Amino acid sequence: MKAANFEYERPGDIKSVIALAEREDIVTKLLAGGQSLGPMLNLRLAQPDVLVDITAIPELKRVEENADAVTLGACITHADIEDGRVPDGCAGALSTVARDIAYRAVRNRGTIGGSLAHADPAADWISCLAAMGAEALVSGPAGQRTLAVAVLMTGAFDTALAPGELIEAVRIPRFSRSARWGYFKVSRKTGEMAQAIGVVLHDPDRGVCRAVMGATESAPIVFAQAAALFGGTSGAPALDRLDLDAATQALITAGITDAIDRKLHITALKRAIGRAAQA
Amino acid sequence: MESAPANPGQGIGASVLRKEDDRLLRGRGQFVADLRLAGMRDVAFVRSPLAHARIRAIHKPHECGDDIYTAADLAPVKPIRAVSGLPGFKVSEQPVLATGKVRYVGELLAMCVADTRARAEDIAASVKLDLEELPAVHDMLAGRQAGAPLLHDSWGDNVFLETNVEAGIARAFDAPIKVTREIRTARQCMAPIEGRGVVAHWDRRLEQLVIYSATQMPHIVRTGLSECLGLDHERIRVVAPDVGGGFGYKGILLAEEVALGWLAMHCDRPVRWIEDRREHLTAGANCREHHYRITAYAERDGRLIGIDCEATVDSGAYSAYPFSACLEAAQVASILPGPYDFPAYRCRTYSVATNKCPILPYRGVARTGVCFALELVLDAIARETGIEPHEARMKILVRPEQMPFDNITRKHFDSGDYPQALRRAVAAIDLPAVRARQKRGEPDGRLIGLGTAVYCEQAAHGTSVYAGWGIPMVPGYEQASARLTPDGGLELRVGVHSHGQSMETTLAQVAHEILGVALARITLVHGDTAFTPYSTGTWGSRSMVMAGGAVARACEEIARRAISIGAWLLKAEASAVRVIGGEVVGPTSKVSLQDIARVWYLRPQDLPVHVNPGGLEATVGYKPLRDSGTFSYAAHAVVVAVDPETGNVEILDYVIVEDGGKLVNPMVVDGQICGGVAQGIGTALYEEMPFDAAAQPLASTLADYLLPGPTEVPAMRIEHMEIPSPYTEFGVKGIGEGGAIAPPAAITNAINDALRALGAREILQSPATPRRILDAIARAGEAAP
Secondary structure, eight states: OOOOOOEEEOOSSHHHHHHHHTOSSSOEEEESSOTTHHHHHHTTSOOOSEEEEOTTOGGGGOEEEOSSEEEEETTOBHHHHHTTSSOOTTTTHHHHHHHTSSOHHHHHHOBHHHHHHHTOTTOHHHHHHHHHTOEEEEEETTEEEEEEHHHHEEETTEESOOTTOEEEEEEEEOOOTTOEEEEEEEESSTTSOEEEEEEEEEEGGGTEEEEEEESSSSSOEEESBGGGGGTTOSSOOOGGGOOHHHHHHHHHHTTOOOHHHHHHHHHHHHHHHHHHHHO | OOEEOSOGGGSTTOOOOOTTHHHHTTTOOOBGGGOOOTTOEEEEEEEOSSSSEEEEEEEOOGGGGGGEEETTTTTTSOOBOOOOOSTTOOOOOBOSSOOSEEOSTTOEEEEEEESSHHHHHHHHHHOEEEEEEOOOOOOHHHHHSTTOOOSSTTTSSSEEEEEEEEESGGGGTTOSEEEEEEEEEOOBOOOOSSOOEEEEEEETTTTEEEEEEOOSOHHHHHHHHHHHHTOOGGGEEEEOOBOOOOTTTTSSOOHHHHHHHHHHHHHSSOEEEEOOHHHIIIIIOBBOOEEEEEEEEEOTTSOEEEEEEEEEEEOOSSOOTTTTTTHHHHHHHHHTTTTBOOSEEEEEEEEEOOSSOOBOOOTTTHHHHHHHHHHHHHHHHHHHHTOOHHHHHHTTBOOGGGOSEEOTTOOEEOSOOHHHHHHHHHHHHTHHHHHHHHHHOOTTOOEEEEEEEEEEEEESOOHHHHHHHTOSOOOOOEEEEEEEOTTSOEEEEESSOOSSSOHHHHHHHHHHHHHOOOGGGEEEEOSBTTTSOOOOOSOTTOHHHHHHHHHHHHHHHHHHHHHHHHHHHHTSOGGGOEEETTEEEOSSOEEEHHHHHHHHHHOGGGSOTTOOTTTTEEEEEEOOSSOSOEEEEEEEEEEEEEOTTTOOEEEEEEEEEEEOBSOSOHHHHHHHHHHHHHHHHIIIIIOOOOBOTTOOBSOOSTTTSOOOOGGGSOOOEEEEEOOOOTTSGGGBOOOTTGGGTSHHHHHHHHHHHHHGGGTOOOOOEESOOHHHHHHHHHTTTOOOO
16 A cells, blocks of 8 residues: 655745646645545555645735735645634634544644545535635636535536646635534544535524535535425524424435435434534 | 562563563554665555456556566466355355456456556556456345345356254244344454555575565464465475554465565566555455344343344455454354353254455454453343343353353363343442433433443464364464573473563563563563464464463473473572572572573583583463363443434443453453454444445445544443453463444443433434434334334
8 A cells, every 4th residue: 555656845935835736737636734645645546646745835824814814825724723823703613513524643744725625515614614605715727716615516526627727725704793503523433524514504694594414425515595494494404393394305405315415414404403502 | 399589560461561562652663664675665455346246358558568467477376265164155266366357346357466565556557458347245134035146157046155053042032122233244344554564575595475564363374375376384484573453454374465475476576565554445455244134032031031143254365364254144153152051942044156356354253243242242131121231141141160161062161150240230330320320311412321342362272163164264272482591591482472461571570470570571572484383373362371371381391491400500409499489499499590500501510410402492382171171251331422413423421341250461351352443443432444336345445444443442341350261271261352232232222322312212223323323213113123
């Protein structure tokens, strides 16, 4: 289990990364924390010609704040977030999520941008940031653009990023004081990949009511206007108003045919709702 | 001769810290993968991608053909044969590199060597295989059916061995209570932190093949290598350096060991192969897969009368050396009755060849499976008759006044008070409080369940037992050497190997008990065939009984010789002196063992005229008074909380009341128990190696093959009973495997107890995964299979 041969580059700026990544004569892979890519290289599931290490680029570790949002560079680690070394505009929700990602050794190196770009359906950030309404700031050969995290992932290990594009940072809208947040993941044991993820964000001051069912076989199921999931009322998401048929139908539409899998997803969503109600 | 330790804080019964931890905890251990030999090359193997296929051709790419070896190159090497003498056993021959057919995914097809492992893997990837896929046997029950594809064409079927044990089963047939269950245990992978690894080189000075291997039994590996390579024993030296856990996986002769040995003899460079985790999971360490169709007969009050069982073990493709493909299933028939006394019994067993890697004996071997099967049906009887599960067991547990006791399969129980263990476990877990809590219900909706299980662990069984199995390795006397050094230190040499058992400490404690030499001055030499007496190695919870006994005897011999010299120096009668605390003490004066050693080695002019010329070094063999084994045992009681919406199980409390005979180092015993229970929790809840219909293994990384971690293993409460064995030195009993035996039974019983409130189907399959639990809930009301 040793990686196939590859070249290694560690550029100091984004332009150089893009220049390498858009070359058509070679296969490149971007390396951030390497917590997923490392094993894939060793298992020879990924065999790039050039591994482009993006951790020496200052912009990718930047942190910006304004009244509306916190922007975290792609190479900010889960541990940075867990330990509060970066601001949490979400009333502690970010660090709570970070704390439950895999194991501390993984969190020390794994990055928020890497997790999004890797697009593992069972990962925490793709579901949580979708529920938070976060945007990925993307740079590529054609310049910069923003992409809602809710549409970033197009399938298991597949994203809407074009060839040569990379995620530079994630802009995470701040919660208002009225925000209620609930997150729950079902996993076999501490640190394991999720079997089901439920997320609920109700922030009436900002007119936000979102729900996400994640850790499906593919992209998370995002209810951008989740009021419909709770009988169309404008109140807070509540267990007794959860439209189970609608949630179940969304899972079936997403291809989840197994009844026990659906039960786990519904359970995760219900528990996220419960946590939001207690928040 | 009398003796006593100087410092009772270091002898038998003392919980001293482990001597080996100073290097191991600082990361200074030396494992096979730490070895660096000049010019060493790395090996990667081409492994079969198919479970069953005819080999049409293996194409070596022209540019690296010299670095690739196939069976044709290894022509004189003999296949691995592990034959049992049990009547009807069918012989498999496991080629070191496959010839003719491949019979499991991961079987070795070619060996590639390069300056780095990565490059060797490149070469392996360039080898083109031309394989004709054959239908595979992916399930042991299907493999028993007529018309199943045949693994070994000449056999006519896929059954290595069928056995039958019967003792008056007919008298149970009229019993008023009869419960029948179909029970399965998953195929598992034993998972030591260190995998297998081999470094081999040819020592031209000694004309000797030197094999460094992560093994539990260096001498048996040497014997196996001698057979396969056609080399005399004296041309082979096997060294097992620090080994990071064994659990049975390192108690076999590997095809890789033979292949590397051959390669070192032919390429004039040291070579190494370090197993990676994918090889380990999919092609190496498989164990535990059992199936039971079991009927229990009982009186209306819940007293068990008889057990009638048909057990099948998935033995995999080949008979592994030295334990063979049949030990596990044949053992099932002899140990299924467990610690219980009942009058009617029948058990038929089948060892079935399938297109999976060979099954190997994992800590507890068949005991974990039989305990699971029997304890689950005992709970079923308790439910059927409306009594508490422990009451059903109390009625039939072997009683102390029956000791020594020969059970229905003629197992000889040496000593013990089994009902006391269960009584204490039930008291410690506080049954009434658990039942009250269960009735009250949990605020979070989880369901509380209580489970118990009792087992016995025959350990250190020797010649009289293994001669009957007729496998390549039958243990006899265990030997140890003891040598006082010129400056009064003590070297012990044993053929067993310590890889987590703490023997560098505990065997030193035994020696200290006899001679009083400080632990700091006692060194254990083990793991090298050049320096240690022949031994079948470390397996079967035998080392403390056997090697401990041998060390005691060797030290007693040293004491006798030291007394003879010491008495001369003290001008006293030998009968008037004793060894006390590292000194020979006479009526009026004393002399230290250090001074006696100095005289023997450096001032022979001061020795008595008729001194024993053997000096202060002795090799002595040992067997217990009876070698049918010691019987340690324990009652486990566990409380779980089951989440009926996620199927997750949390262990809330875990109690173990255990009798390991006289404990040499109680802290080490606790460590053995905790480690075993952790593995048992893995068996109960997490670990499973599934296969698809083409017999492809589906868990190839530790992301797929779940092991319990620190958060899944609760703090355990351990109580000891120290009822000595009448047959062994100091009354010790073997305890190495026990912790891993009962947890799957106890935990699954607890889960079934919790799910009873929902009328769920019983869980009858390990591991009790969330999916199986949710499925059992979803199918509430359906009858058990």
